[in-house]
Amino acid sequence: MNNKRNLLIYRYWAPLYDVxxxxxxGHARQHAIDMLNPQPGERLLIPGIGTGLDLPHxxxxxxxxxxxxxxxxxxxxxxxxxxxxxxQMDAQQLGFPARSFDAxxxxxxxxxxxxxxxxxxxxxxxLRPGGRAVIFDKFLPEHVPLTPVRRLLGHVLTxxxxxxxxxxxxxIGNTPGVSxxxxxxxxxxxxxxxxLLKKDEAS
Numbered sequence: 332m333n334n335k336r337n338l339l340i341y342r343y344w345a346p347l348y349d350v351x352x353x354x355x356x357g358h359a360r361q362h363a364i365d366m367l368n369p370q371p372g373e374r375l376l377i378p379g380i381g382t383g384l385d386l387p388h389x390x391x392x393x394x395x396x397x398x399x400x401x402x403x404x405x406x407x408x409x410x411x412x413x414x415x416x417x418x419q420m421d422a423q424q425l426g427f428p429a430r431s432f433d434a435x436x437x438x439x440x441x442x443x444x445x446x447x448x449x450x451x452x453x454x455x456x457x458l459r460p461g462g463r464a465v466i467f468d469k470f471l472p473e474h475v476p477l478t479p480v481r482r483l484l485g486h487v488l489t490x491x492x493x494x495x496x497x498x499x500x501x502x503i504g505n506t507p508g509v510s511x512x513x514x515x516x517x518x519x520x521x522x523x524x525x526x527l528l529k530k531d532e533a534s
Contacts, residue, residue, distance in 0.1 A: 333445050334400055334421065340492040345403040348382045356384070356439065356467075359517045359525065363438055363467040364388045366513060366527045373433040377415075378422035378454050379440030383408035386415060396432070398422060400444075422450040427457045435464040442468050442493050447502045455506055460534050466526045467517065470499045499524065508534025 364385065369375050371392030377385060380397030381404045389395065398420035399405050405417055420426055422444050435454045441447035451466075458464060471477060477496060485496040503509055508531040517523040 337443065337445075337492060338401060341401040342403045344492060345382065345401065345407055348404070349384070349407065353384055356518070359467055359523065360385055360438060361388045362515075362517070363436070363465045363525050366515075366525060367434055367436060367463065367465040369393050369434055374431065376427070376432040376435045376454060376457055378425070378435070378437060378450060379443060380405075380408065380415070380417070381439075383411060383413045383415065385436060385438055386413045396427075398425065423453060425453045425457055429456050430459040431457050433459060433462050435462070437464060437466045437468065439468055439493075441466065441502055442470075442495065442497055447494075447497050448504060451502050452506055455509070455530065458530050460508070460530055460532045462530050464528045464530070466499075466528065467523065469493075469495050469519070469523045470502075471496045472521070473498060473500055495522070499526075503528070507531075 369389060371390070374394045375396065377395065377397040380399050383397065386395070395415040397415045398418045400419065400421050402419050405419060408415065408417060422440060423446055435458050437451065437454060441451055444450040454464065481496060485494060488495050510529045510531060511526055512529050513527040515525050517525050
C-alpha cells in the first residue's frame with residue numbers, strides 16, 4: 332500500500348463507489364454512526380471521507396470536516412452538494428492542531444492508508460480529551476494465524492486498494508489514552524468490526 336498507488340486505484344473506484352459500497356456497508360455505517368452518537372454543535376472529523384457515504388447518515392447541526400487523499404473521491408462529494416468542510420489531505424499527516432475535534436469517525440480507512448497505525452494516531456491526536464471515536468473496518472482476528480492462503484488473498488485485495496490482514500491491536504497498539512468501550516462484530520461473520528473508543532480526560 333502506498334499513496335501513489337492509492338491515487339490511481341481510487342481514481343478508477345470513484346465512479347463505482349457509490350454504486351456498490353452502499354449496498355455492502357450502508358447498514359454497518361449507520362450502526363457505526365449510531366454508536367458514535369454525534370450531537371448538534373459537535374465538531375466531527377472524518378479521515379478518508381471518500382465519496383461522502385457517511386454524510387446522509389449523520390444528524391443535522393454537526394460541524395463536519397472530511398479529508399481524503401484522492402481528489403477524485405472528493406469531487407464526488409462536491410457534485411452532491413453535501414454540507415461538509417472538505418480538504419485533500421493525507422490521513423497520516425493531518426493539518427489540524429491537537430484536540431481540535433469532539434469526535435472522529437474512522438470508517439473503512441485504517442485498512443486503506445499505507446500505515447493504519449500512523450493514521451489512527453493522527454486522528455487520535457486531533458481528538459480532544461474526553462472525546463470519542465468509532466472504527467468500522469476489517470481486521471485479521473487476533474487469534475487467527477496469517478496463513479499462506481490469507482496472505483495471498485491479502486496481496487490480491489491490496490492491489491485493489493485495501494489490506495484485510497492488519498490487526499486492530501497493532502493499529503491502536505500503545506496509543507496513550509485509549510479506552511475501548513464497545514467492540515462488536517459486523518460484516519463477514521466478524522471479519523469487520525465496529526468499535527467505540529473514548530479518549531481519557533488526561534490525554
